[in-house]
Amino acid sequence: MSLLRAKIQDVFNEPACEENRGKDAKARKKGCSKPLTPGAAAGGCAFDGAKIVLQPITDVAHLIHAPLACEGNSWDNRGAASSGPTLWRTSFTTDLTELDVVMGQGERKLFKAIREIKEGYGPPAIFVYPTCVTALIGEDIEAVCKRAAEKFGLPVVPVNAPGFVGSKNLGNKLAGEALLEHVIGTVEPDDAGPYDINILGEFNLSGEFWLVKPLLDRLGIRVRACIPGDARYFDIACAHRARAAMMVCSTALINLARKMEQRWDIPFFEGSFYGITDTSEALRQISQLLVKKGADPEILGRTEALIADEEAIAWKKLAAYRPRLEGKRVLLNTGGVKSWSVVHALMEIGIEIVGTSVKKSTVEDKERIKQILKDDNHIFEQMAPRELYAMLSERKADILLSGGRTQFIALKAKTPWLDINQERQHPYAGYDGMVELVRQIDLAIHNPIWCQVREPAPWDCQPAVREQLPRTKSETATLHAVQEFASTMADDFGEC
Structure with missing residues (x-):
């Protein structure tokens, strides 16, 4: 744990981060993210962040040394794609139980799991992830991985990023540290070139x-x-x-x-x-x-x-989309690099940006947005669902670009929505990706369903014709029977 603590402090003291350089020593030790609430992993924990960064390495086995739920909650949480190996799509976990913890069988169970993966799948490497439980009980993951690597003749990489140490972003960086320490530089290529x-x-x-x-x-x-x-x-x-x-x-x-x-x-x-x-x-x-x-x-x-x-x-x-989209208003509720790169991309074809979030964006990201939009009023750190709904329902934006969490706010406000976060189904990078992004925005905005759902419901438009017609004898008798029954109930049980 002392090594992990030292590594975390090293990550917090990141000299390449302009925002981090501007802090004093005390503030730098707290890192960039808000502290996590114990028992709450909304937004992702450090383990989740490490798994996100490393799981797209497609030909290695990713072994979670933890209770079953840790792997269940973190598996395949990004829409990454592979052009070949599919081993990364297989879940591996030691499924640690209470009995394993009490009897001290965790490390032995981990070693056995590594052997089974080696014999059954033959991967070029195995990445081992401890989580909160195994870190808190003091499992020596690095020692087990080192012994397994010597025994089975393949790299076994410990990824020390248990969830309780911090946020998802910290886990991203700890995954990078694991690659630096155990992977990068371990093989010399025979085809290195100047390009x-x-x-x-x-x-x-x-x-x-x-x-x-x-x-x-x-x-x-x-x-x-x-x-x-x-x-x-x-x-x-x-x-x-x-x-x-x-x-x-x-x-x-x-x-x-x-x-x-x-x-x-x-x-x-x-x-x-x-x-x-x-x-x-x-x-x-x-x-x-x-x-x-x-x-x-x-x-x-x-x-x-x-x-x-x-x-x-x-x-x-x-050019075919410009007349249809020029002047359309877009609200972006995303973060990171997309907070400025997508803004710039959309403004190139004449789309107006009415707002963009800067959640999880760096200082450099925010400066780029200010240079692009020329107005700080269109930048917000975080918009509450109520405010987001009010903005959309008042038709201040023609479409919302965001992740899946806010799609239902847009749908409730009867506003077109397009997913641009990790769960998206269409690629938007490069020249062809930009054309695809514009095409999807055009399809969403001009979908005829929005004209229909915004119209008043039929029962709100029809005149109350039925009230003007005389009731039949059977209808009158039924109404009297209901009224008499209600009166009897009120006498027996009192009025509500």
Whole structure:
């Protein structure tokens, strides 16, 4: 636990984080997130954050050393996609019980589980995650993993991020620490080249990275490792031989990018593949970093030619949507990199942004939003459901872009809604992804169902014709019988 405590303090003292550098020593020790309420994991705990970062590594076995519910609550909570291995889709847990805890059988059960996975699946590596229970009772996960690695001849990686140590964002960074300590740099590739890069913080949600990788392939740029989206263990182990890196989500793995730059001289920048302009700028910066690291400068010209071709195609496709969407008002209730990258992407085609949340956004994210919107009034830290409903029901926005948690607020307000968070079904990255995003917004806003649901219900429009018609004898007799019964009940039991 002392090692874990030291590692957490190291993560809190992140020199690459501008917000963290501005704090005094006392504030820095508290980290960036609000403390968790004991027993409440809403928004994700540290274990959940670590699992999110590492589970998309598709060919390794992810073993949860904990009671069954920990794995049940964390399995497949992101829409990451794989182009090959499916082992990451299999749940592995030691299913620790009360008897195991009382009798001290946890470590032995963990060792046995590692052996069964090795014999039954033969993965290139096994990642072991302790959770609150196993950390609190003092299970020596690192010792068991080291012994198992020696015994079975494969890497067994301890991921020390039990839920009680902090928030999901802290778990993201602890996962990066585990990769640095046990994975990256453990294998030397025999094919390292001057055009190798790493992509950090890209999760390949709905296969988004597959829309970007062909662009890099056309430039002759090889993605040595995409961490974690659609990653392989061997690629991550060789990631230290890349020449440059792009950081997609700095709140998750900024510590990984900084330490890889310190240890292996891999420069990085933060960019986005959302929107035409941002995608083009990301490609330019990747090429420029590679040239600084020794690549042939001719790649700069090829990059500009590729950008010109792809932008022309994308703008031609978007031209059909501009008359239908120009002036439409969008409210974004998301966070992180999407709080500014999606804003910029939508404004490129004339859509008005009436508000965007900056929850889980860094200081750099917030500064980008201010530069794009030119108005702080459209930026909010967090909007309560009641306020969100009021804004939508008053028709201050034509569509809500958010995650699944707020979709029912939009539906109650009879407002179109589109999912842009991790559960989304469509990829929105790159040039083709931007066209797809605009297409989905157009389909949502112009869906004829909204005209129907906003109309008054038929029973609110029909005149009370029935009251004007004379009652039949049977109706009159029934009404008298009901009134007499009600009177009798009132006499017997008193009036309500």
